[in-house]
Amino acid sequence: MSVRLTDEPLRVDAAMRELEGPGLGGVTLFAGRVRPDRGPGGRVVALLYEAHEPLATRALRAIETEARRRFRTDRVVLWHRVGRLRVGEVAVIVGAACSHRAAAFDAARFLIERLKVAVPIWKTERARPVRRPRPRPGPSAGRSRGSGRARRPAAGRSRAG
Amino acid sequence: MNRPTGSVTVLLFASAREAVGRGELAWPIPPGGLTAAALVAAIGAKFPRLRPTLATCRFVRNGGYLDDLETRLRPGDEFAVHPPYGGG
Numbered sequence: 251m252s253v254r255l256t257d258e259p260l261r262v263d264a265a266m267r268e269l270e271g272p273g274l275g276g277v278t279l280f281a282g283r284v285r286p287d288r289g290p291g292g293r294v295v296a297l298l299y300e301a302h303e304p305l306a307t308r309a310l311r312a313i314e315t316e317a318r319r320r321f322r323t324d325r326v327v328l329w330h331r332v333g334r335l336r337v338g339e340v341a342v343i344v345g346a347a348c349s350h351r352a353a354a355f356d357a358a359r360f361l362i363e364r365l366k367v368a369v370p371i372w373k374t375e376r377a378r379p380v381r382r383p384r385p386r387p388g389p390s391a392g393r394s395r396g397s398g399r400a401r402r403p404a405a406g407r408s409r410a411g
Numbered sequence: 412m413n414r415p416t417g418s419v420t421v422l423l424f425a426s427a428r429e430a431v432g433r434g435e436l437a438w439p440i441p442p443g444g445l446t447a448a449a450l451v452a453a454i455g456a457k458f459p460r461l462r463p464t465l466a467t468c469r470f471v472r473n474g475g476y477l478d479d480l481e482t483r484l485r486p487g488d489e490f491a492v493h494p495p496y497g498g499g
Binding site for chain 1: 422424425426429471474491493494496497498499
């Protein structure tokens with residue numbers, strides 16, 4: 251199926267097969283994976299993805315329909331995973347097969363950008379606190395305080411894709 | 412007696428769920444009725460940690476996005492709180 255919301259692992263090779271077709275010389279696939287970013291809670295070890303069904307599938311189908319019309323292709327993949335995903339696992343695959351590369355690139359970008367803003371899917375970080383090493387006592391220990399070496403983890407959010 | 416006239420089911424996702432501590436609430440409808448705006452204000456009053464999130468949310472009633480928060484809710488309605496989406 252070209253639209254999929256599943257708790258099963260996503261496979262790029264399966265997505266590639268979905269995009270086969272006569273005359274479709276340009277294929278673009280994008281896969282988003284969970285990154286081990288540092289956030290306020292520590293280093294991200296997993297992301298919990300959830301969706302509001304059936305709204306999410308309905309929104310994915312609307313994006314698929316729009317992409318087919320706009321880029322004149324019948325071969326579109328729009329897959330998203332839900333559940334707890336560890337760092338490195340694939341959370342999303344989008345792809346398009348068109349006659350030429352320009353349309354395939356444009357279609358794939360359209361798919362992922364629309365998915366991010368229009369589909370009720372959320373991710374929540376599961377992080378492990380990062381221990382900061384204590385500064386070693388030494389001749390310069392007193393002077394080094396406040397030098398900026400022991401920096402706080404950069405605040406940020408983890409993103410897949 | 413001011414008895415509730417049924418309830419709506421409130422669904423909370425992601426940061427909204429984490430702010431409240433659970434993903435579903437049964438919210439009683441007071442005798443005078445309940446609009447979506449009144450419901451949002453009431454759950455914000457009951458769960459202060461949810462207030463900052465509510466300001467960024469979209470609301471869904473029975474599967475359809477709500478543009479008019481003056482919509483009156485009915486017993487048995489499903490009212491979903493959608494924080495900004497974060498797929499991908």
